[in-house]
Amino acid sequence: MKTFMAITALAVALLAVPQAEAGRSCEAKKPGVQQVERGQALAERTLQALEAEHTKNGTQVVVLARAGQDLSKYGLRYSHLGFAYRTRDAQGQAVWRVLHKLNHCGTAESAVYRQGLGEFFLDDLWRYEAAWVVPAAEVQAKLAALLPDDGRAAALHHKQYSIVSYPWALRYQQSNQWAIETLALAMEPAASTRAQAQAWLKFKGYEPTALRLGALTRLGGRVTSANVAFDDHPNEKRFGDRIETVTVDSVFAWLQRSGLGGAPVTLRL
8 A cells, every 4th residue: 555655655746737748738638547547556556666676775765767759760768757765754654756858748848847757658658668777876865865855956947848848948948958057056056047057068978869850850840749949959960960969868878978877777568
């Protein structure tokens, strides 16, 4: 019963906003029974794995990803990440919460949410698969101090959203971009602005994913989707069909390459 309560905890938004999904439009339909069951099963198994990791190594924080969309044509496996951290509920029971940024129903705005594992995996997943990276001990300690603090957790949040926002610009901010900028703030408190956080990320060798998107694809995306914009990308890259953005795959590779985290762990149903 305690496990069930932990993975089905209701979301607590840092900002008062309507239901939202990362990069998806809101549809007037409830999730099907099978979708709920599989999402909860994935959450349950993820919880068990994270608890085992905590018991073995004292892990308190992981960078957790899900596969909400089919991005295989871009060579990508995961679509969205957040920070999962171990804490205690009002009854003193150990629970895992996920702090992540979500787009408002396909609009050009977003907010930061705190959810249980059950809700994190209740999205309309493309694949029922979880993946995570365990940060280095120092990174975990600094994230563990920041994540429960609503003010610090949302300090670098920028509500103007584009799903393909340029990593080194300030006009928009997509979900994965918020996460690594917040990680930069945790590691370097002096990085109190987005520009300073991005400078830290460059210093630490973060490299975004370069997507090859032709002019028709870019035009179609901008015309039909409020949450897709390309006008923050440098002209020489944009008109050269090179769109750079923050992806889960690039973050996982960077964490391991930089020594900030370990190799990704994958869990499939």
